Amino acid sequence: MNKKIAYVLGAIALLIGLWGFYNRFAFGDENAAYGSIVVWGLWVALYFFFGGIAVGCFIWASLDLLFEIPALKGTGRPALWAALVNLTAGMAAIGLDIGHMERIIKAYLQPNFHSGIAQDVWGYTIFGLLALIALILAVKQPKNAAVKIVMALGLVVALYVAGAPGKLMGDNATRMYWHAGMIPVQFLFFALTTGAAMLLVIRGFFGMADEKQFSVLNISAAVLLVINLYFVWAYYSQSLAGNMPDLVNPINAVLYGQYSTLFWGVQIIFGAILPIVVLTQRRVAGGGALVGLMGLFILLGNVVARYLILIPAQQVELLDGLSTAFTGRGFSLAYAPSTTEWAVASGLLGVVILGLLVGADLLLPLFTKSQKEA
Amino acid sequence: MTNEASLLDKYTSEVFAGMVAPVLEGMNISAAPADDPLVKEDVLFRMNTELKRALEKPASERRWVMVIDLRRCIGCHACTVACIAENKLPPGVVYRPVMIEEVGMYPNVSMKFLPRPCMQCENSPCTEVCPVIATYHNEEGIVVVDYDQCIGCRACMAACPYGARTFDFGQTYAEQLPVFEGAVVGGKTAAAYEHASQEYGEARPRNGKHESPVGNARKCHFCLHRIKDGMLPACTTTCIGRATYFGDANDSTSLVTELINKPNVIRLKEELGTEPRVYYIV
Numbered sequence: 001m002n003k004k005i006a007y008v009l010g011a012i013a014l015l016i017g018l019w020g021f022y023n024r025f026a027f028g029d030e031n032a033a034y035g036s037i038v039v040w041g042l043w044v045a046l047y048f049f050f051g052g053i054a055v056g057c058f059i060w061a062s063l064d065l066l067f068e069i070p071a072l073k074g075t076g077r078p079a080l081w082a083a084l085v086n087l088t089a090g091m092a093a094i095g096l097d098i099g100h101m102e103r104i105i106k107a108y109l110q111p112n113f114h115s116g117i118a119q120d121v122w123g124y125t126i127f128g129l130l131a132l133i134a135l136i137l138a139v140k141q142p143k144n145a146a147v148k149i150v151m152a153l154g155l156v157v158a159l160y161v162a163g164a165p166g167k168l169m170g171d172n173a174t175r176m177y178w179h180a181g182m183i184p185v186q187f188l189f190f191a192l193t194t195g196a197a198m199l200l201v202i203r204g205f206f207g208m209a210d211e212k213q214f215s216v217l218n219i220s221a222a223v224l225l226v227i228n229l230y231f232v233w234a235y236y237s238q239s240l241a242g243n244m245p246d247l248v249n250p251i252n253a254v255l256y257g258q259y260s261t262l263f264w265g266v267q268i269i270f271g272a273i274l275p276i277v278v279l280t281q282r283r284v285a286g287g288g289a290l291v292g293l294m295g296l297f298i299l300l301g302n303v304v305a306r307y308l309i310l311i312p313a314q315q316v317e318l319l320d321g322l323s324t325a326f327t328g329r330g331f332s333l334a335y336a337p338s339t340t341e342w343a344v345a346s347g348l349l350g351v352v353i354l355g356l357l358v359g360a361d362l363l364l365p366l367f368t369k370s371q372k373e374a
Numbered sequence: 375m376t377n378e379a380s381l382l383d384k385y386t387s388e389v390f391a392g393m394v395a396p397v398l399e400g401m402n403i404s405a406a407p408a409d410d411p412l413v414k415e416d417v418l419f420r421m422n423t424e425l426k427r428a429l430e431k432p433a434s435e436r437r438w439v440m441v442i443d444l445r446r447c448i449g450c451h452a453c454t455v456a457c458i459a460e461n462k463l464p465p466g467v468v469y470r471p472v473m474i475e476e477v478g479m480y481p482n483v484s485m486k487f488l489p490r491p492c493m494q495c496e497n498s499p500c501t502e503v504c505p506v507i508a509t510y511h512n513e514e515g516i517v518v519v520d521y522d523q524c525i526g527c528r529a530c531m532a533a534c535p536y537g538a539r540t541f542d543f544g545q546t547y548a549e550q551l552p553v554f555e556g557a558v559v560g561g562k563t564a565a566a567y568e569h570a571s572q573e574y575g576e577a578r579p580r581n582g583k584h585e586s587p588v589g590n591a592r593k594c595h596f597c598l599h600r601i602k603d604g605m606l607p608a609c610t611t612t613c614i615g616r617a618t619y620f621g622d623a624n625d626s627t628s629l630v631t632e633l634i635n636k637p638n639v640i641r642l643k644e645e646l647g648t649e650p651r652v653y654y655i656v
């Protein structure tokens with residue numbers, strides 16, 4: 001039943017997405033709402049989000065396939081598949097975002113390794129290849145020692161690419177809101193949290209009840225959420241105390257301004273506090289749909305968290321009067337994703353949902369195995 | 375002739391001098407020195423001569439700088455428009471906006487105007503972040519964009535502390551106009567002008583929504599294509615207040631060298647260490 005509903009939702013999301021994809025391919029970036037002031041919008045946030053889930057899933061998979069933690073037995077392969085599916089969505093998001101996606105080959109052939117984007121392109125490519133090899137090996141020859149070697153290599157790369165998108169933003173010394181050393185570290189914890197959340201969704205909605213496994217996953221997710229909250233407190237409180245307008249203004253917009261509902265409602269209450277409360281209850285230690293739902297809430301909270309790091313920093317005037325010095329497409333400090341951007345986001349979500357389900361049903365018998373079978 | 379009269383004679387019309395001189399009676403104002411570079415001839419002639427002189431040197435020995443006298447800028451936006459016309463910039467793309475700020479409280483209110491071309495930073499954050507080396511310093515030190523190399527990731531735009539880059543979303547001014555076949559007006563004729571950009575010395579037609587420079591980051595390049603042919607940048611020649619100066623700062627006798635070596639000269643966000651090549655006289 002869960003699966004049927006998920007298939008329908010995935011198909012609807014993808015159908016909406018097809019219109020967005022058509023729009024993007026036919027008209028380029030013209031129908032997107034990002035511009036010359038807010039230069040990175042929803043699709044970049046989704047790139048960070050899906051890429052983060054992918055990396056997080058891989059790191060979680062390593063706990064099973066590399067470190068052989070008994071309680072997590074059987075999570076490795078579904079986590080690897082989830083990593084690949086999310087990575088595909090993340091790369092599609094950034095591919096559609098850039099003005100000339102057909103030229104991405106240049107980032108391999110003529111890279112500038114000082115650039116965070118070039119580092120991301122290479123990092124994610126190596127990561128994706130290692131994740132793919134690891135999954136093939138884990139499915140075809142699970143006992144082969146090569147699984148561990150590939151997982152170990154992949155883990156090193158995963159730890160790097162988990163923080164790399166945060167570094168990409170932090171490289172911009174001119175944007176005080178991003179230029180904080182803790183952003184890449186925060187991104188690593190975002191990745192770990194969303195990886196755990198993805199497993200909660202997969203195992204909660206489609207897996208077998210397994211108390212030991214859910215105890216580990218539930219408590220880990222809750223602890224990671226507490227760490228995320230700690231990051232938010234540390235960053236915002238010290239920035240507010242520093243009282244530099246370029247830093248304080250975006251934070252005020254998040255805490256008390258136009259983003260306050262998203263921040264308090266979605267990121268903090270639904271995306272963190274509610275899951276912490278629910279996941280630490282003894283009653284949900286056996287898994288089930290409620291745990292899956294908490295996983296979804298955590299993911300939702302995280303995509304909002306990424307968005308609220310990405311967008312407000314760009315809504316600071318770089319020079320007084322710049323945003324009103326000229327008019328026209330993209331010359332505004334305001335940003336709300338356009339219909340095309342939402343449609344593409346829906347399509348990417350559809351890709352992830354259907355990708356996970358197809359992986360479970362057709363390609364690899366991944367999700368429904370109990371830990372004894374796995 | 376008194377000091378005041380001689381000063382006013384140099385800088386203003388006789389009528390104006392006659393009106394103002396009585397007010398200045400008794401005030402000690404010294405006349406501009408005889409060698410004041412701004413009073414000898416129209417500065418455009420001088421800058422043109424110096425430009426040609428600079429072009430005789432090897433490219434790497436030139437150091438192009440722009441100087442903008444904020445005291446003379448009246449916020450007419452002629453430079454913005456001249457740049458748009460020269461580089462055939464589409465809607466939403468601008469290389470040299472003029473920022474306007476109202477300062478003070480009534481009755482002490484005034485306007486500040488600040489034209490902002492690309493600063494052509496010597497330590498440019500924009501070039502560092504480009505993943506494919508599509509934007510770089512050319513041999514004259516000007517930061518350029520290779521439109522065929524640029525992937526349109528907009529990292530350079532996020533990195534620029536001066537907001538000096540805009541993205542080309544593929545719009546045209548002429549696309550909404552009705553087409554009158556064979557007429558001197560209408561969409562087709564307008565498009566022919568709009569599409570005839572000579573930026574970077576490349577004849578680059580504007581075709582559809584996908585061909586560069588559509589989908590690229592764009593920026594001021596000090597009109598390199600004009601400089602090459604011995605012409606000053608379009609903003610410089612168009613400025614009606616003669617508030618913009620351009621030249622080779624490696625030429626110790628050039629106008630810009632004289633202007634930038636004064637205490638009342640600033641550069642924007644100097645504390646960042648970007649070493650802009652655009653100076654402002656305040």
Ligand code: SF4
Pocket residue numbers: 491492493494495498499500501517533534535536537538539593648
């Ligand atoms: S002003 Fe901006 S675009 Fe121009 S060189 Fe400096 S950083 Fe680059």
Ligand code: SF4
Pocket residue numbers: 503504505506507508509519523524525526527528529530531590591
């Ligand atoms: S938009 Fe173009 S020039 Fe700017 S960083 Fe990206 S590839 Fe380089």
